Amino acid sequence: MALVDKHKIMNGPWHALSLLCAVEMPIPKDLATVAFCEVQSTQEIHEKVLKEAVGFMMYHTITLTREALEKFRVLRVILGTAACNIPAAAVEETAHSTICHILNLYWRNTLEQIPVREVASGAARIRGETLGLISFGLRAKAFGFSVVFYDPYLQGGIERFLGMQRVCMPQDLLFQSDCISLLCNLNEHNHLLINDFTIKQMRQGAFLVNTARGGLVDKKALAQILKEGRIRGTAFHMHKSEPFSFAQGALKDAPDLICTPHTAWYSEQASLEMREAVVTEIRRIPESLRNCVNKEFFVISAPWSVIDQQAMHPKLNSATYRHPPGIVAMEGIIPGGIPVTHNLPTVPIKHGDNQEHPNEQ
Missing domain, CATH: 3.40.50.720 (NAD(P)-binding Rossmann-like Domain)
Structure with missing residues (x-):
């Protein structure tokens, strides 16, 4: 998993370099190796990280284009990428x-x-x-x-x-x-x-x-x-x-x-809570995509061969429509033990699996 950040968080506090990933790194350490990248853009990320990173977490100051996303070898697979937010923070x-x-x-x-x-x-x-x-x-x-x-x-x-x-x-x-x-x-x-x-x-x-x-x-x-x-x-x-x-x-x-500046979200407590929540969202993969904001497109366009669609949280997060996301978490959905291939067998979609939940509206 890669943590990508600038040294300065826009509209936020200055942190000592040693503290930038001190909150995030302990949470997934039993599941994955965490690589912290202090960069100005995705172009500066080391080739080894681009090749092996399954999860990718970044602050809003980093721009992620389609070209940049394609550099991540694991995330390029046709199974797709889930974008999740953390609606409860701040x-x-x-x-x-x-x-x-x-x-x-x-x-x-x-x-x-x-x-x-x-x-x-x-x-x-x-x-x-x-x-x-x-x-x-x-x-x-x-x-x-x-x-x-x-x-x-x-x-x-x-x-x-x-x-x-x-x-x-x-x-x-x-x-x-x-x-x-x-x-x-x-x-x-x-x-x-x-x-x-x-x-x-x-x-x-x-x-x-x-x-x-x-x-x-x-x-x-x-x-x-x-x-x-x-x-x-x-x-x-x-x-x-x-x-x-x-x-x-x-x-x-x-x-x-x-x-006023774009700082309504910020307090010391909210900043720590947000950082913990976004890594916890990544750690929950592949058991659940609880706060997935592109679920409807993800299920329709991507054949799921590794994760049962029933692992998705049944409700599309209602906060998707109203609360601005703080930090963006992006996760590749292929576990490290599964070889990356474009020819993985698909799991048949059960009738009714893709219906909207009645409470989504």
Whole structure:
């Protein structure tokens, strides 16, 4: 198994070289030899590692192209490669950061930190305000918000159990909410969800918070609406192009804007938890692909000759749609004792094995 990393983790802490893999290496040591590679790209990885590595773990600062992937001899086999995430890591940190952005917009603490001699004019009370969530969350209700949410992937009826209001269309949420918080992942269906048309459906004087993905918002449309005073303010944690700079881009002259670096996931505890979780996910192979995010393509396109398809976790991880992955784990699914070949016999697929689980939606 290969661990690939730069010495500096973007938007994270500096670690001494001896500590970079101290968390990861002990977990799979009884199953595999672990090779740590301190490199800037996959082109610098030693030939022996490329030839023998069955598992491959990297931080998001390393780019993995198709050409780079083909250099890994074991991972080139037609059985395919499973991509897994670790959805439970840094959930608390990200949720708390989102709440901080919402509170800062209402209380204007950040916006008033420079003119400290002036009264924090424009601060608003939260009780009675409606918070609209694109996705789902529970923390805001404790602050006095009336919560409305839109989440097409969440099981029906949960809103009744929790005493929350659910809408069927995002436009309904925009119209009802005093503050809108984007929490969803980015896909082809919600790209530029907040655009020149939808942003005009927001309430006059509403807030917008984006701690999800930069591609969800058309920043030119947002900048124009901020300059016109149609909404009271916006807070961004994620940007389409990072690192973000106030000196350039559509938002450079926009008023009432809070922008923070991509660090909502980080705490010392979350960093260690994430590193342990990603190696544990690799160690679980081949018994289970519990957090596999490309399962449907993997099963359809690849003949499974080594691992029984029933070893797959029966549910596609629901967090795939909503939570941004931290570290990417990529595993070759062929155990070291099995010779690599393009002519391995296939296991017949049982009728019904590839059906969607009823709770996936």
